[in-house]
Amino acid sequence: MLTDFELMRELAKKSERRIVLLVLDGLGGLPVTKGGPTELEAARTPGMDRLAGEGALGLTLPIRRGITPGSGPAHLGLFGYDPLQYIVGRGVLEAVGVGVRVQAGDVAARGNFCTLDGQGRITDRRAGRIATESAIPLVERLARLNVPGAAFEVRHVKEHRFGLIARGQGLQSDLEDTDPQATGVPPLSVRARRPEGQSTAELFNRWITAATEALADQPTANGLTLRGFSTDPRLPTMESVFALHPACVAVYPMYRGVSQLVGMDVLDFGGESPEDEFAAVRAAWDRFDFFFVHIKKTDSRGEDGDFQAKVEAIEAVDRALPRLLELQPDVLAITGDHSTPARLRSHSWHPVPFLLWAPATIRPDASSTFGESACTAGGLGTFPAKDVLPLLLAHAERLDKFGA
Amino acid sequence: MLTDFELMRELAKKSERRIVLLVLDGLGGLPVTKGGPTELEAARTPGMDRLAGEGALGLTLPIRRGITPGSGPAHLGLFGYDPLQYIVGRGVLEAVGVGVRVQAGDVAARGNFCTLDGQGRITDRRAGRIATESAIPLVERLARLNVPGAAFEVRHVKEHRFGLIARGQGLQSDLEDTDPQATGVPPLSVRARRPEGQSTAELFNRWITAATEALADQPTANGLTLRGFSTDPRLPTMESVFALHPACVAVYPMYRGVSQLVGMDVLDFGGESPEDEFAAVRAAWDRFDFFFVHIKKTDSRGEDGDFQAKVEAIEAVDRALPRLLELQPDVLAITGDHSTPARLRSHSWHPVPFLLWAPATIRPDASSTFGESACTAGGLGTFPAKDVLPLLLAHAERLDKFGA
Numbered sequence: 001m002l003t004d005f006e007l008m009r010e011l012a013k014k015s016e017r018r019i020v021l022l023v024l025d026g027l028g029g030l031p032v033t034k035g036g037p038t039e040l041e042a043a044r045t046p047g048m049d050r051l052a053g054e055g056a057l058g059l060t061l062p063i064r065r066g067i068t069p070g071s072g073p074a075h076l077g078l079f080g081y082d083p084l085q086y087i088v089g090r091g092v093l094e095a096v097g098v099g100v101r102v103q104a105g106d107v108a109a110r111g112n113f114c115t116l117d118g119q120g121r122i123t124d125r126r127a128g129r130i131a132t133e134s135a136i137p138l139v140e141r142l143a144r145l146n147v148p149g150a151a152f153e154v155r156h157v158k159e160h161r162f163g164l165i166a167r168g169q170g171l172q173s174d175l176e177d178t179d180p181q182a183t184g185v186p187p188l189s190v191r192a193r194r195p196e197g198q199s200t201a202e203l204f205n206r207w208i209t210a211a212t213e214a215l216a217d218q219p220t221a222n223g224l225t226l227r228g229f230s231t232d233p234r235l236p237t238m239e240s241v242f243a244l245h246p247a248c249v250a251v252y253p254m255y256r257g258v259s260q261l262v263g264m265d266v267l268d269f270g271g272e273s274p275e276d277e278f279a280a281v282r283a284a285w286d287r288f289d290f291f292f293v294h295i296k297k298t299d300s301r302g303e304d305g306d307f308q309a310k311v312e313a314i315e316a317v318d319r320a321l322p323r324l325l326e327l328q329p330d331v332l333a334i335t336g337d338h339s340t341p342a343r344l345r346s347h348s349w350h351p352v353p354f355l356l357w358a359p360a361t362i363r364p365d366a367s368s369t370f371g372e373s374a375c376t377a378g379g380l381g382t383f384p385a386k387d388v389l390p391l392l393l394a395h396a397e398r399l400d401k402f403g404a
Numbered sequence: 405m406l407t408d409f410e411l412m413r414e415l416a417k418k419s420e421r422r423i424v425l426l427v428l429d430g431l432g433g434l435p436v437t438k439g440g441p442t443e444l445e446a447a448r449t450p451g452m453d454r455l456a457g458e459g460a461l462g463l464t465l466p467i468r469r470g471i472t473p474g475s476g477p478a479h480l481g482l483f484g485y486d487p488l489q490y491i492v493g494r495g496v497l498e499a500v501g502v503g504v505r506v507q508a509g510d511v512a513a514r515g516n517f518c519t520l521d522g523q524g525r526i527t528d529r530r531a532g533r534i535a536t537e538s539a540i541p542l543v544e545r546l547a548r549l550n551v552p553g554a555a556f557e558v559r560h561v562k563e564h565r566f567g568l569i570a571r572g573q574g575l576q577s578d579l580e581d582t583d584p585q586a587t588g589v590p591p592l593s594v595r596a597r598r599p600e601g602q603s604t605a606e607l608f609n610r611w612i613t614a615a616t617e618a619l620a621d622q623p624t625a626n627g628l629t630l631r632g633f634s635t636d637p638r639l640p641t642m643e644s645v646f647a648l649h650p651a652c653v654a655v656y657p658m659y660r661g662v663s664q665l666v667g668m669d670v671l672d673f674g675g676e677s678p679e680d681e682f683a684a685v686r687a688a689w690d691r692f693d694f695f696f697v698h699i700k701k702t703d704s705r706g707e708d709g710d711f712q713a714k715v716e717a718i719e720a721v722d723r724a725l726p727r728l729l730e731l732q733p734d735v736l737a738i739t740g741d742h743s744t745p746a747r748l749r750s751h752s753w754h755p756v757p758f759l760l761w762a763p764a765t766i767r768p769d770a771s772s773t774f775g776e777s778a779c780t781a782g783g784l785g786t787f788p789a790k791d792v793l794p795l796l797l798a799h800a801e802r803l804d805k806f807g808a
Contacts, residue, residue, distance in 0.1 A: 031768065065787060066791065066796075066797060066798035066799075067803065068804075068806065070806060070807035083806070085405045088807070090807070348798075349795075372767060373770065377781070381785065
């Protein structure tokens with residue numbers, strides 16, 4: 001059986017045709033009133049509606065039916081990497097999310113502050129969800145620790161969460177979590193799953209001892225747990241699989257980091273509005289043939305539960321669209337990495353609106369607006385997000401025929 | 405690569421939210437006149453139509469396109485078990501269908517009466533489809549046989565079919581069928597596929613010899629064949645995979661048995677109308693969080709070829725629906741395990757109408773009636789039945805996010 005990637009390596013070819021993948025994070029939504037519109041349907045989007053009329057619509061399944069993705073797996077899917085096959089450890093994702101690049105040999109873990117009682121037993125696994133401003137000085141304390149055997153980097157994430165990265169010689173990442181997933185018991189020690197990880201486990205245990213001493217005077221965040229030990233997943237690059245020379249235009253560290261994991265060049269630019277991001281695409285237009293452009297605000301407003309603000313974030317992208325279109329991409333896809341309905345205030349499993357515009361090769365469908373209902377009836381149907389990339393390549397005529 | 409079940413074990417969590425899976429056996433149908441309605445479309449179903457208006461529709465594929473399922477695999481699919489991966493032997497299904505619980509160590513086989521000539525060669529592999537009333541006394545004869553080495557249980561199924569279960573020490577089920585799938589040759593001996601099954605094979609052969617002697621005076625049913633030797637498939641329980649505490653409300657042994665195989669509690673109750681079944685759900689409402697409710701008549705009337713009687717069976721469920729809805733399930737799915745079009749008088753491969761109602765989390769589609777055409781245009785699309793369960797869990801908000 002040929003795998004997806006074997007097929008792509010065999011068929012993908014270099015070309016001058018350019019593809020833009022515009023991701024409005026958390027784009028998919030839900031109505032908040034019976035029979036009412038979703039966020040995307042409520043938004044005034046004359047630009048996207050025109051593209052829908054000229055192009056074709058569908059819905060994507062980020063992972064599979066019913067599964068709500070985190071940002072990491074959801075983006076890997078859109079980049080063509082089956083998120084159930086190419087698993088990136090939580091430690092690496094957490095590091096990536098705060099802008100640390102995990103390299104071969106590094107070991108990253110996700111850390112949680114917790115509360116310990118007098119006997120060292122966990123009484124709160126999240127240290128009362130300690131406020132970010134209280135947690136930052138504690139993370140700084142940990143960052144100053146010196147434990148022989150490796151260089152440790154500690155970065156605050158949010159509330160009780162931080163990222164820990166060890167950099168040294170011969171480190172192994174096949175280690176057990178220390179979070180016992182229960183209260184009333186002490187954190188576990190780091191244990192190696194294989195004999196060759198023994199010294200790395202001991203190294204992390206020495207760091208934990210030093211860190212726990214450094215937190216001893218704290219009322220709530222006086223302990224910690226580590227989980228998701230992982231290292232650079234060494235994903236095959238998009239260049240090697242899809243014959244693309246890809247660039248990332250994103251403001252937030254998480255998306256820049258995931259793009260780096262698949263070998264994209266991450267572009268630096270000033271500002272953070274859709275106009276600024278599209279200007280960054282223009283500035284690099286001649287140097288790349290695939291542009292991933294990431295818009296964060298749609299997801300953030302969804303997580304805030306603010307339907308109207310999410311509508312406005314979508315409209316802001318629509319207003320800026322002419323700047324992207326004047327570059328005359330051969331293929332433009334507009335979609336989300338998952339749904340973030342304001343009504344649920346969180347990521348969700350609902351299929352994601354997908355718009356494909358490719359003047360030279362599209363089979364247009366009957367749609368004339370961009371929204372969930374139109375996408376449900378769209379010509380592209382409902383399909384796994386990991387198939388987006390082959391579809392974009394096809395519409396850019398960058399795939400050879402399979403078989404004679 | 406993460407498997408379906410690894411993913412579910414990682415993400416599924418306990419919750420107070422309750423799910424009802426209402427299965428109208430053989431629900432899917434076909435029109436009997438050009439341009440006419442299917443059984444479901446002909447039925448007056450104001451209750452289901454209202455739920456369709458508030459919810460979303462789709463079509464399920466029980467196994468895969470073109471494949472007609474038996475009751476066992478079809479239900480396993482709806483319970484989230486890929487029926488091509490979790491294979492339950494025919495012997496076990498036959499036993500389950502007549503209410504015998506096959507336990508670890510038992511070996512079950514499906515038996516067929518056949519007709520042998522003077523030289524012991526098969527002349528009719530189904531003994532002229534001997535009538536049920538003629539077969540029952542023969543099965544009783546076989547049930548009285550005493551063969552040292554194991555206790556044998558024999559149960560009549562229908563016409564020429566019976567179930568045989570051996571219960572003893574050290575029995576093996578990896579045995580070859582004795583049905584040669586041809587006439588003009590004698591039944592085969594039971595043969596072991598592995599050396600450790602040798603004594604079990606000899607045991608069954610001794611039983612066959614005794615049985616054939618006991619049938620020697622019969623004109624047509626004077627021989628038998630055995631196939632589908634199998635034992636308890638030891639399926640992982642729904643509790644272990646999906647974090648559900650599931651109950652089964654069904655009248656017929658087959659459905660109660662398959663539910664037991666996946667670890668459901670099978671509820672006892674009086675009566676067999678939809679009202680009686682819904683009353684059984686009510687009585688157990690506080691003790692479980694997942695209810696599988698099975699309606700048999702839709703399938704039976706389809707197999708009878710009686711379009712109008714199938715319509716009436718559907719309408720009877722619709723009339724009883726308020727009793728189910730007043731329990732206020734968080735998620736309700738109404739579907740079939742497969743299609744049984746009256747026009748074909750048998751199970752078929754046609755995709756099955758699926759209605760999902762979940763007031764807190766549904767993305768409604770444009771549908772306002774429950775029927776095959778509406779389901780074809782439904783917002784949930786056409787999808788494998790094995791994805792039903794993850795979808796129900798998602799809509800009950802019983803799944804964590806995948807990845808950071």
